[in-house]
Each structure stands twice: as structure tokens, then as C-alpha cells.
Amino acid sequence: MAEVIWGLATSHVPSIGAAMDRGKTEDPNWKALFDGYRPAREWLAEHKPDVAIVIYNDHANGIDLDIVPTFGIGTADRYDVADEGFGRRPVPDVIGDPELSLHLLESLVDEGFDLTVFQELDVDHGFTVPLSVWTPDPGDSWPCPVVPLLVNVIQYPQPTAARCYALGQALGRAIASYGKDVKVGILGTGGMSHQLAGARAGFINAEFDRMFMEAIESDPAKLAALSREELIREAGSEGIEMIMWLIMRGAMNERVRKVHSHYFVPASNTAAGLALFDNRP
Numbered sequence: 275m276a277e278v279i280w281g282l283a284t285s286h287v288p289s290i291g292a293a294m295d296r297g298k299t300e301d302p303n304w305k306a307l308f309d310g311y312r313p314a315r316e317w318l319a320e321h322k323p324d325v326a327i328v329i330y331n332d333h334a335n336g337i338d339l340d341i342v343p344t345f346g347i348g349t350a351d352r353y354d355v356a357d358e359g360f361g362r363r364p365v366p367d368v369i370g371d372p373e374l375s376l377h378l379l380e381s382l383v384d385e386g387f388d389l390t391v392f393q394e395l396d397v398d399h400g401f402t403v404p405l406s407v408w409t410p411d412p413g414d415s416w417p418c419p420v421v422p423l424l425v426n427v428i429q430y431p432q433p434t435a436a437r438c439y440a441l442g443q444a445l446g447r448a449i450a451s452y453g454k455d456v457k458v459g460i461l462g463t464g465g466m467s468h469q470l471a472g473a474r475a476g477f478i479n480a481e482f483d484r485m486f487m488e489a490i491e492s493d494p495a496k497l498a499a500l501s502r503e504e505l506i507r508e509a510g511s512e513g514i515e516m517i518m519w520l521i522m523r524g525a526m527n528e529r530v531r532k533v534h535s536h537y538f539v540p541a542s543n544t545a546a547g548l549a550l551f552d553n554r555p
């Protein structure tokens with residue numbers, strides 16, 4: 275039986291990756307953000323999973339905007355790093371785990387979550403920045419194979435927070451029913467509050483973010499009850515990315531132990547947040 279050992283919620287702001295790639299993590303603008311990651315990174319380095327699942331959204335880099343699946347899963351044995359217009363990030367391509375992907379796909383479809391299947395997929399900053407937050411110096415390869423689970427958060431109508439939480443709970447059952455005895459790390463990515471365009475461009479709501487950060491640990495059902503409109507009003511049009519944290523949380527135990535959290539404003543236009551939970555209190 276496979277077991278979830280930890281869940282990592284983290285923002286995926288592209289400039290966090292760019293700051294790492296360009297050696298700027300000690301610059302005054304960035305140092306406090308990266309210093310805040312350190313305790314989580316140290317703990318994660320001592321708790322290496324056999325496989326990870328990254329719950330993320332593509333930003334019209336790996337998938338064209340004319341096809342936007344609500345939920346999807348990668349089933350490939352590798353995923354290339356996307357070129358988002360300024361060259362590929364200098365980080366390793368991603369090794370997949372087709373056997374786990376196919377098990378999750380079958381289990382989730384059987385539970386009523388009809389995922390779109392990606393047999394080929396380039397992964398953008400939504401995927402690679404969280405991997406860099408976890409593993410700043412991957413060398414030639416990331417710490418383990420990774421399965422991408424995709425969510426539409428960029429085009430109306432995004433799935434509800436409740437549907438995401440339910441998907442996470444089904445994902446937890448799917449992992450538990452896997453025949454192989456593997457340890458799994460889950461990354462819930464995106465957020466925190468931000469709005470990149472329109473009249474409210476630059477919008478950040480620290481009070482909402484702090485509530486979300488607290489409740490994702492202790493009361494995820496409260497967050498699952500938020501409507502799409504409430505999420506966009508309180509967190510901004512891109513802040514709705516945080517519904518992906520609920521998929522991660524749903525796959526974990528009812529009670530988890532917070533290892534470390536960190537909140538930093540602003541990273542680019544975004545409130546950057548990180549929360550790491552041990553699933554084995």
C-alpha cells in the first residue's frame with residue numbers, strides 16, 4: 275500500500291524560479307523569501323518520497339487555450355520543461371511514473387472524476403517552480419519521479435473548491451489502494467492572493483491569505499465551502515489558484531502536523547506562501 279508522507283503547499287510565481295536560476299537568492303529583494311524556505315527544505319531533504327504528485331495548472335504554455343480540461347493527469351514516462359518564451363529553465367526534465375499515473379487515472383475515473391489524459395506534456399512554471407521550492411539544487415535529476423495532476427484555474431468556469439477537495443479525498447483513496455509499497459509526497463501549488471490584470475491588477479489580501487494558510491491545516495472544509503466568486507473577490511482572479519491546495523489537503527489525513535510555513539509579500543505581483551505538512555503526526 276502506498277502512503278502519503280507529506281504535503282507541500284507553495285506558490286509558483288515564475289520570478290521565484292528566475293531568481294534561483296540567475297543566482298539572485300541572496301539579493302536584498304529576495305533573501306527574506308528564500309530564507310523562509312530553508313526549514314521546509316531541510317526537513318524535506320530528510321524525508322524523501324519514492325514518488326511525488328504535483329497538482330498544478332498550466333498557463334497556456336504546455337496546453338493551448340482552445341482546449342482547457344477541467345482536470346487532467348499526465349501518464350508519460352517523462353515531461354520536458356516548457357519554453358515559456360524566454361528559453362527553457364535550466365532545470366532537469368521530469369521523470370514520470372506511468373504505472374502510478376494509470377492506477378490513479380483508473381481509480382479516479384471509477385470514482386466519477388473523468389480526467390483528461392496527457393500522454394505528452396511540457397510542464398511550465400506552475401510545475402517547475404514548486405519543484406525548485408522543494409529542491410533548490412536538483413543536479414541532473416529531481417529527487418524522484420513525479421506525476422502531474424492538472425487543474426483549470428485560468429478559464430471560467432473553474433472547478434469549485436468543494437469539487438477540488440472531493441477530488442483530493444478520492445486521490446487519497448486511490449493512493450492507499452495502490453499495490454506498490456511506496457512513499458508519496460504531494461504538492462498543492464499556486465496562489466496566494468494575486469490578480470495580474472484588469473482594474474484590480476496588483477491586488478493582494480494578506481488577511482485572507484493568513485486565514486487560508488491557517489484553515490488549510492485545521493479546517494479545510496471551511497475553505498471547500500468558498501464559492502468561485504468569493505475566492506476571486508477575496509484572493510484575486512489568479513488567487514483562485516489556491517483551490518489546488520485543497521486537492522493536496524484532501525488526499526491527506528484529517529489531522530496533519532505543520533512542519534513549517536512562510537508568507538512573503540510581494541514576490542512579483544503575488545503574495546508567496548509555503549506550508550509544509552507531515553501526514554504522520
Ligand code: DHB
Nearest residue numbers: 286287288541542543544
Ligand atoms: C505571477 C504569478 C503567477 O501565479 C503566475 O502564474 C504568473 C505570474 C506574478 O506574480 O508575476
Ligand code: FE
Nearest residue numbers: 286333512515
Ligand atoms: Fe499562476
